[in-house]
Amino acid sequence: MKLLLTSAGVKNTSIRDALVDLLGKPIADSNALCIPTAGYGHPMGSPVGAWRFITGQSSTPMCELGWKSLGVLELTALPSIGGERWVPWVREADVLLVGGGDALYLCHWMRQSGLVDLLPSLRETVWVGLSAGSMVMSPRIGREFVEWQPPAADDSALGIVDFSMFPHLDHELLPENTMAEAEKWAAGIPGPAYAIDDQTALKVTDGAVEIISEGHWKLFNA
Structure with a gap:
């Protein structure tokens, strides 16, 4: 897959x-599926939050970008309907828009649904992550971000990329998300770890990481 791992969606022109570069065509010519699952696992998540994400009425632009088509893929429903139905939906999508919430809850349902097993075959599909939707691709999210308790009882995520992410750096509504706290977090991560603000994203193509930013960020444990 091609990855665009954001802190807060498509917040700026960069x-x-x-x-658009990852898609290889205009947004208006691209078919999208949005995945709101992570929001249900976080203490701050709610049905209203899921609705705002899906309908493009949140502060994290993803679903409202002008897609050719937009559908909802709820991972918790997939085990009950069978892959013969939902796998073609995913294969036909140009992009998966993966909302924020709890990264380990999202990780659990990616495994339970079978979506994670499908990812290696989606060579041209773009994964756009928002906060937890980005962090789930990491090997570890850090104990600081564990809310929902996974069966494994640790902070391990999918490990599709080899780095971890601390999102929402210096966010005005998250006073605990300072650079000093990010540095403490990174000290517990045994590998590269990025702290990024809401104007920053990580673009990953064939394992190569490119920083896309109109804000500020820092790489720890380089």
Whole structure:
């Protein structure tokens, strides 16, 4: 897959340009599926939050970008309907828009649904992550971000990329998300770890990482 791992969606022109580059065609010609699952696992998640994400009425632009088509893929429903139905939906999508919430809850349902097993075959599909939707691709999210308790009882995620992410750096509504706290977080991560603000994203193509930013960020444990 091609990855665009954001803190808060497509917040600026640079991130939007990176998305179009990964798609290889205009957004208006691209079919999208949005995945709201992570929001249900976080203490701050709610049905209203899921609705706002899906309908493009949140502060994290993803679903409202002008897609040719937009559908909803709820991972918790997939085990009950069988892959013969939902796998073609995923294969036909140009992009998966993966909302925020709890990264380990999302990780659990990616495994339970079978979506994670499908990812290696989606060579041209673009994964656009928002906060937890980005962090789930990491080997570890850090104990600081564990809310929902996974069966494994640790902070391990999918490990599709070899780095971890601390999103929402210096966010005005998250006073605990300072650079000093990010540095403490990174000290517990045994590998590369990026702290990024909401104007920053990580573009990953064939394992190569490119920083897309109109804000600020820092790489720890390089």
